Amino acid sequence: MKQKRHSVDQIVSKLRKADVELGKGKKVPEVCKELEVTEQTYYRWRQKYGGMQPVMVKQLKSLEKENSRLKKLVADQALDMEIPSGQSYSGASSELLVCRHCEDDRSFAAGADHDRR
Numbered sequence: 001m002k003q004k005r006h007s008v009d010q011i012v013s014k015l016r017k018a019d020v021e022l023g024k025g026k027k028v029p030e031v032c033k034e035l036e037v038t039e040q041t042y043y044r045w046r047q048k049y050g051g052m053q054p055v056m057v058k059q060l061k062s063l064e065k066e067n068s069r070l071k072k073l074v075a076d077q078a079l080d081m082e083i084p085s086g087q088s089y090s091g092a093s094s095e096l097l098v099c100r101h102c103e104d105d106r107s108f109a110a111g112a113d114h115d116r117r
Contacts, residue, residue, distance in 0.1 A: 014035045
């Protein structure tokens with residue numbers, strides 16, 4: 001089966017069609033074939049989006065967007081807290097940085113080659 005991504009609106013629409021067909025007495029495999037999705041996909045969608053109204057989908061999208069923005073903000077703050085207060089991080093500078101790939105606390109010049117484990 002060709003792999004394709006569906007928008008959340010398309011998913012909700014297909015779930016509503018599935019509800020109608022299931023109400024008419026059809027079985028889940030038949031409905032999935034009509035919707036051109038696998039049963040696994042149907043049940044995954046059903047678990048995540050089952051019973052949602054279009055307004056709720058828009059709220060979900062906005063909340064997910066805000067959540068990702070807040071996660072980035074927290075990650076940036078955590079990074080700022082790791083940098084000593086007397087130094088400023090300017091990206092690719094010649095300051096010494098701690099290698100996060102190495103197990104010990106060796107320092108290396110930014111951009112210099114070092115052995116990665």
